[in-house]
Amino acid sequence: MNDxxxxxxxxHGAGAPRxxxxxxxxxxxxxxxxxxxYWAFVAPALLAYAGFVLWPxxxxxxxxxxxxxxxxxxxxxxxxxxxxxxxxxxLLGVIGxxxxxxxxxxxxxIVLGLAVATAMRRFVxxxxxxxARVVLFLPQVVPLVAAGIAWNWMLSTTGAVDQILQKVxxxxxxxxxxxxxxxxxPSVGIIGAWVLLGLCIVLLLAGMTKIESSLYEAAQLxxxxxxxxxxxxxxxxxRQEIGVCVTVTVxxxxxxxxxxxxxxxxxxxxxTMVPGLEIYQLAFYNRQMGLASALAVVxxxxxxxxxxxxQWYVRRGSGDR
Amino acid sequence: MQGYxxxxxxxxxDLTKLFTKQYPNVTWKIREDPFAVITQDAPLVMSSPNPPxxxxxxxxxxxxxxxxxxxxxxxxxxxxxxxxxASDLAQLRVAPSGSPQGIGPLxxxxxxxxxxxxxxxxxxxxxxxxTKPPATLAQLDADLAKAKAKGLLPVEQFNSAxxxxxxxPLQDLMADYNIKQYGSVANINKWVFDxxxxxxxxxxxxxxxxxxxxxxxxxxxxxxxxAVSYSTMMGRFEHGQGVFIFDGxxxxxxxxxxxPGKYGFFLFPAITAGGKQAAMSAPLTYLIPAAAKHANxxxxxxxxxxxxxxxxxxxxxxxxxNPGGPSSLPIPxxxxxxxxxxxxxxxxxxxxxxxxxxxIANATGxxxxxxxxxxxxxxxxxxxxxxxxxxxxxxxxxxxxxxP
Numbered sequence: 001m002n003d004x005x006x007x008x009x010x011x012h013g014a015g016a017p018r019x020x021x022x023x024x025x026x027x028x029x030x031x032x033x034x035x036x037x038y039w040a041f042v043a044p045a046l047l048a049y050a051g052f053v054l055w056p057x058x059x060x061x062x063x064x065x066x067x068x069x070x071x072x073x074x075x076x077x078x079x080x081x082x083x084x085x086x087x088x089x090x091l092l093g094v095i096g097x098x099x100x101x102x103x104x105x106x107x108x109x110i111v112l113g114l115a116v117a118t119a120m121r122r123f124v125x126x127x128x129x130x131x132a133r134v135v136l137f138l139p140q141v142v143p144l145v146a147a148g149i150a151w152n153w154m155l156s157t158t159g160a161v162d163q164i165l166q167k168v169x170x171x172x173x174x175x176x177x178x179x180x181x182x183x184x185x186p187s188v189g190i191i192g193a194w195v196l197l198g199l200c201i202v203l204l205l206a207g208m209t210k211i212e213s214s215l216y217e218a219a220q221l222x223x224x225x226x227x228x229x230x231x232x233x234x235x236x237x238x239r240q241e242i243g244v245c246v247t248v249t250v251x252x253x254x255x256x257x258x259x260x261x262x263x264x265x266x267x268x269x270x271x272t273m274v275p276g277l278e279i280y281q282l283a284f285y286n287r288q289m290g291l292a293s294a295l296a297v298v299x300x301x302x303x304x305x306x307x308x309x310x311q312w313y314v315r316r317g318s319g320d321r
Numbered sequence: 322m323q324g325y326x327x328x329x330x331x332x333x334x335d336l337t338k339l340f341t342k343q344y345p346n347v348t349w350k351i352r353e354d355p356f357a358v359i360t361q362d363a364p365l366v367m368s369s370p371n372p373p374x375x376x377x378x379x380x381x382x383x384x385x386x387x388x389x390x391x392x393x394x395x396x397x398x399x400x401x402x403x404x405x406x407a408s409d410l411a412q413l414r415v416a417p418s419g420s421p422q423g424i425g426p427l428x429x430x431x432x433x434x435x436x437x438x439x440x441x442x443x444x445x446x447x448x449x450x451x452t453k454p455p456a457t458l459a460q461l462d463a464d465l466a467k468a469k470a471k472g473l474l475p476v477e478q479f480n481s482a483x484x485x486x487x488x489x490p491l492q493d494l495m496a497d498y499n500i501k502q503y504g505s506v507a508n509i510n511k512w513v514f515d516x517x518x519x520x521x522x523x524x525x526x527x528x529x530x531x532x533x534x535x536x537x538x539x540x541x542x543x544x545x546x547x548a549v550s551y552s553t554m555m556g557r558f559e560h561g562q563g564v565f566i567f568d569g570x571x572x573x574x575x576x577x578x579x580x581p582g583k584y585g586f587f588l589f590p591a592i593t594a595g596g597k598q599a600a601m602s603a604p605l606t607y608l609i610p611a612a613a614k615h616a617n618x619x620x621x622x623x624x625x626x627x628x629x630x631x632x633x634x635x636x637x638x639x640x641x642x643n644p645g646g647p648s649s650l651p652i653p654x655x656x657x658x659x660x661x662x663x664x665x666x667x668x669x670x671x672x673x674x675x676x677x678x679x680x681i682a683n684a685t686g687x688x689x690x691x692x693x694x695x696x697x698x699x700x701x702x703x704x705x706x707x708x709x710x711x712x713x714x715x716x717x718x719x720x721x722x723x724x725p
Contacts (some may be wrong), residue, residue, distance in 0.1 A: 071364050074388075155548075156545065157544070157548075175549065176544060177546070179545045181704055247460055267547065268699070269704055284361040285690045287364065
């Protein structure tokens, strides 16, 4: 076992397996299964999870094989709803928009988050760091609806963004950011990046504070500069936290709804239409519950296809540490 | 009584208060939501165990198909609604299968028969030398060009997603070109009523969309229209932005009360001087859910709104539109020179010209969200052609009507 061979004082890898004995947890007796009292503790959460997550998923998969307007009787549709999802150009375009949003919801917050967290760890005093963390985390606390409305105002032709551009002599760039076909999706992406940046910074900073300072001292003694320190010490040490950031933000990008609904409702045209909003429109405007369910199932599978490899990669790396 | 009404229409709420004053045994519990919310929630609200007794629902064909609305043919006989103009009730009739509209049983009643046209800022009109409303489309074109030349914004327009307001001038232009080519707006109404073989993709509609496209290309609309909601447009127009807006007479009361003498109204002009004029003229549809607990009381209220003199006076004053009801009843008098007086007079012209059209956004449940609004947003953003608009809308229409 790794634990028996690890030098004393070395930190546990967050994902490293530990024995039952070490954790102090009683081992269930062979042949008797899990004691009933354990189920009593788990039951409330399990029931809620089954009722509000698993059962709706089962129902969604079921509805995806029917044509149904939400009121009348179900009519069997076989795989036709799935065929529509994979052959309808508009629906495929909508899925494409979700992948574009990954750039804004994931890449920008994580890259910026790494830069800001590193700078805060190196240069900012503990007091200032606490203040900065609170300020940067605020967007995560603000309800997404409120954030969407505020950004809507800021990105309008009379909003703060255009006013600032005009003040600094860049008035030619001022325009309706959310009403223009070329800038609507990036603008929605920027709103998402703003919301998720604080979360990434706090997660990454938490990971960085766990790194032993002796590792940095050793690297400095070996002549490492700031960039080498970052690449060889910081990045490998916060692999887990980066994994969490990627997972959370990719899910946020693929299942985006609130921000898009509030800021553009998928427009102009379908320039910012994303799967979450399309599912909503198909279900409640078009009353095509079957097609909406099929798209929801495809979206769920898509999220899993994107997330599982990331999780596998991160966990494998942690085991190696 | 439980009422479920559209936000922004205080007249219906005031009518319920007046009704309670006259009939104190009836009290109201009212919920209000925006147009888009009501449109999407209507089937769920109506199929719930405790549906409202009276509710606003803009599009009724899907609800009829699902047997969610009370058939009003019985009330039609009881209250003598045969004395109402048949054309007023046509848009409230739908075949029991949900299609086509315009024929079959009566499923709803209108409270106010709204009509669209053009509002203008009188001060700006003077500035561009518009001494009287344009008599022809060419004169309107010229007025728009003069406004642009004077550095004014010719048209303040809303066209954000869920608020595809460019549909208003589009349908006005469609009416003009349909009257020019076919002599009437019958083809538009056939399409709105989901009649067999009706199509949006006609030469007249193409000419209308091309005309709208020239207005877009000449910069007559605010450049940010695709991000401007209805309420933003109204706020801007009331604060002096834009010479014209394409809107409906539901704003007449607002202009008369809050901005007396500042705004005027005219019907969208015909292509030729003295030619037939048309307007979207849709009743604000109210219906009784099939499972309503106080259906008879709701029907009595609807009849009272259309026939009681005090209710009709309040309806005209606040709603700014024709209050409907029997042809024999006079329209309550309004102050001459007001916007309401202008819109009521315009209503008579439309009736005389047989120019009343159903609103194209009400043709099917999702044609606005899925077909019309994205298409006109793309036209405004230069992402599609006039013919692309017609094809996209017709395709969305056929897809929805052929859905199982």
